[in-house]
Amino acid sequence: MDWIKKISRVAVLFVLPVVVIACTVSYKFNGSSINYDKVKTISIADFPIKSEYVYAPLATKFNEDLKDIFIRQTRLQLLKPNQNADLQIDGEITGYNQYNQAVSADGYSSETKLTITVNVRFVNNTNHAEDFEQQFSAFRTYSSTQLLTAVQDGLIAEMTKEITDQIFNATVANW
Incomplete structure (x- = not known):
């Protein structure tokens, strides 16, 4: 009887890892749904x-961030x-604007809205049904008591991240 217990313990030690490995599930947390058998290259x-x-x-920051997200x-x-x-992305930054957003009781602007708009052309040479041309934009508001030059770099960093995420999701995440 002791040898049966020993054999069953050894059998469990060999079978358990096989079962665990066979039952794994793969998740991608970046959201991309790329078939790497067909799509291997991208040009931006x-x-x-x-x-x-x-x-x-702005152009340098946006171009670097867009390439970085795909890399x-x-x-x-x-x-x-x-x-x-296999995939081609090009376009232009078509809007970089600021507008008065809110007016205070004294009649002056209390908030300013800064907006970036980007036009994107996407070509999927492995499946042209996914090709598109689309505009993406993001905005941030800041207090009119601040100078644009004081907040501009921080706001641009936030907005370019948002826009590059939108472009990534529209092109390879298929969301």
């Missing part, structure tokens, strides 16, 4: 500023824009 062109109001660091959250190889990639 630099987005020039085509808005009436220009803040030069960090996918296994796609980033190619230069003139190469034939």
